[in-house]
Amino acid sequence: MTNYKLNNLNLSKLKEQVSIPEYNRSNIKTGIVHVGIGGFHRAHQAYYTDELLHDESVKDWGICGVALLDFDTKIYNVLKEQDGLYTLIVKELDGTLTKRVIGSIVEYLFAPENPQAVIEKMASPDVKIISLTITEGGYNYNESTKQFDFNNPLIQYDLENPSSPKTIFGYLTQALKLRKERKLKGLSVQSCDNIQGNGHMTQKMLLSYVAKAEPELVDWINSNVSFPNAMVDRITPATSASDISNLKETSGIDDAWPVVCEPFKQWVIEDNFVAGRPSWEKVGAQFVEDVEPFEKMKLQLLNAGHSVLGIIGALMGYDTIDEVANNEDVNRFLRAYMRQEVAPILNDLTGVDLESYEASLLERFGNIYIKDQIDRICSESSAKFPIFILPTVNAQLKQNGTIKHAALVIAAWAIYSLGVNEAGKTLLIKDAMQSTLQEKALAAKNNPKAFLEIEAIFGVLKDSEPFVKAYTAAYHNIVKNGIEKCVLDTNRN
Numbered sequence: 001m002t003n004y005k006l007n008n009l010n011l012s013k014l015k016e017q018v019s020i021p022e023y024n025r026s027n028i029k030t031g032i033v034h035v036g037i038g039g040f041h042r043a044h045q046a047y048y049t050d051e052l053l054h055d056e057s058v059k060d061w062g063i064c065g066v067a068l069l070d071f072d073t074k075i076y077n078v079l080k081e082q083d084g085l086y087t088l089i090v091k092e093l094d095g096t097l098t099k100r101v102i103g104s105i106v107e108y109l110f111a112p113e114n115p116q117a118v119i120e121k122m123a124s125p126d127v128k129i130i131s132l133t134i135t136e137g138g139y140n141y142n143e144s145t146k147q148f149d150f151n152n153p154l155i156q157y158d159l160e161n162p163s164s165p166k167t168i169f170g171y172l173t174q175a176l177k178l179r180k181e182r183k184l185k186g187l188s189v190q191s192c193d194n195i196q197g198n199g200h201m202t203q204k205m206l207l208s209y210v211a212k213a214e215p216e217l218v219d220w221i222n223s224n225v226s227f228p229n230a231m232v233d234r235i236t237p238a239t240s241a242s243d244i245s246n247l248k249e250t251s252g253i254d255d256a257w258p259v260v261c262e263p264f265k266q267w268v269i270e271d272n273f274v275a276g277r278p279s280w281e282k283v284g285a286q287f288v289e290d291v292e293p294f295e296k297m298k299l300q301l302l303n304a305g306h307s308v309l310g311i312i313g314a315l316m317g318y319d320t321i322d323e324v325a326n327n328e329d330v331n332r333f334l335r336a337y338m339r340q341e342v343a344p345i346l347n348d349l350t351g352v353d354l355e356s357y358e359a360s361l362l363e364r365f366g367n368i369y370i371k372d373q374i375d376r377i378c379s380e381s382s383a384k385f386p387i388f389i390l391p392t393v394n395a396q397l398k399q400n401g402t403i404k405h406a407a408l409v410i411a412a413w414a415i416y417s418l419g420v421n422e423a424g425k426t427l428l429i430k431d432a433m434q435s436t437l438q439e440k441a442l443a444a445k446n447n448p449k450a451f452l453e454i455e456a457i458f459g460v461l462k463d464s465e466p467f468v469k470a471y472t473a474a475y476h477n478i479v480k481n482g483i484e485k486c487v488l489d490t491n492r493n
């Protein structure tokens, strides 16, 4: 089969092999600046937007993708070479692949190379939404103080170098300041990250920064910028080398960075856009008044479920989520965690059948074609546990509920943080707090409680007697008998 490099010029040649954008991309104006163009954004918001752009009347909602970090050079270069095009490969439940070239990213910028261009783009009168996928840790929230973390050296840098920022807070501040000075309209800053109340969090963190960096801008933001909350969902594993070669061999598409994902997708958005928004509801998104219950359900069940499987699976020596999800004992453990520890705190959820949601999650986790990497799931656990697992623990402790499954998972995380699994294999730990985690994990060998002393993660959990008791028992049990036996014991009790 002839291979074609994916770009504008070759697009029509690929039409036989794959569905391509059937709209004139050069007529599409940028209405959204999106920061963080990793796999998730490209499988989710950019996909929904591409679907919508197939409606001929929609011309104002193209996306400008911004790569914020030095680390993002590669994705920026790929998008630049491919005119913003990439292939989305949906791995269906029966193993077949549905491939489609996505065209909604019509512009792309690399912030470290040209910060001014990013600020200008965000301040463009055509832009109505700045959306973000900057990961849980990107919000610069300190769990123990419950405040914006001004000690972060990058934040210090932005305060001193406002015109060439490095963080999202520096960028947003400069762009909004320009909009105010130019008497332009406000816009919406829309978070697409897995955080409870992600819009509120964005607003709170941004205003903390602005109050210090540009105090006169605070009132303008309060009157002109909205921060819609949203629940986002689509499992998007990291693209593997075989995904790339397979695409070339079966479809003749030479795409340096396709995105692979599951068929399921969900986007529940609070309808709070001050400058207008795309009609994403026409392509499957849900607009609701109160997103909070949906967010809570997804974070505490799906994302938490991932972390449970990831940490236990890593210790057991598995590589992918489906492998550990299909281990019967771990599967039973996860089901019990969901039923006994999470379901009781989701009592404000109306109109959702929780049990069937849980069942659908187990099916998604067990999908053998997705091959979601345990390394991906366990990465940045220090930012994930406080959002995915600890709210459940704290709520359960408040009502004297059970916490034994979570205690085991946290004990397993302490042991995981030593960096080797039970078979002696080195674990690839990628975490902004890696050195603290490792230091406390070492101290935990003599005194398990030492791990809970990381206040930025656990807050005051170390002061809870019932939790410390369950956690310490689980820690000793894992060390003595192994994770598998410990999971079995918890299932039995």
Ligand code: CS2
Pocket (backbone or CB within 6 Å): 194, 232, 233, 234, 235, 236, 302, 303, 304, 306, 307, 376, 377, 378, 384
């Ligand atoms: C995962 C998420 O990173 C994680 O820990 O749980 O990336 C998850 O795959 C997505 O939120 C699914 O919507």
